[in-house]
Amino acid sequence: MREDVPEIRKLILELAEYEKQPEAPIVTEDDLLRHGFGPEPYFRCLMAEWQGNVAGFALYFFQYSTWDGRPALYLEDLFVRQTYRKLGIGKGLLQQLAEIAIERGCTRFQWECLDWNKPSLDFYESIGAKVLREWLNLRMTTKAIEALASGTRHPV
Secondary structure, eight states, rough: GGGGGGHHHHHHHHHHHHTOOOOOOOOOHHHHHHHHHSOOSSSSEEEEETTTTEEEEEEEEEHHHHHHHHHEEEEEEEEEOOGTSSHOOOOOHHHHHHHHHHHHSSSEEEEEEOOTOOOHHHHHTTTTOOOOTTEEEEEOOOHHHHHHHHTOOOOO
């Protein structure tokens, strides 16, 4: 909901701190409002509460699997505040996402995890997720995207 945007941004900043990149997020509340609650939302978000307090969130969107010919659910971020960990909140968010994936006919539910985050990796594998070690993530950021779009060479 639109009124959750300030809390979503706070959770993103807390996640960045946890992932040892506190300076990385540049997202604003306006960005979240525009991209998540405009006429064509780019993401959706589940908020988790515990005894009336915001405990965590799961921000996700849909992809399309050309091989399966079906949608796929992509979890961009899952974060539970330290105080609320070990209460089943993360698993509850994942279960809700699995229900959404089934409802939407998704054949895949995917996400990434940092390689140093062993507790999370162990947990994800314990619920049936498979670490796809043979696939490498690729990413272009703004300058490289602009160079590619304009047909110029991106400086290495």
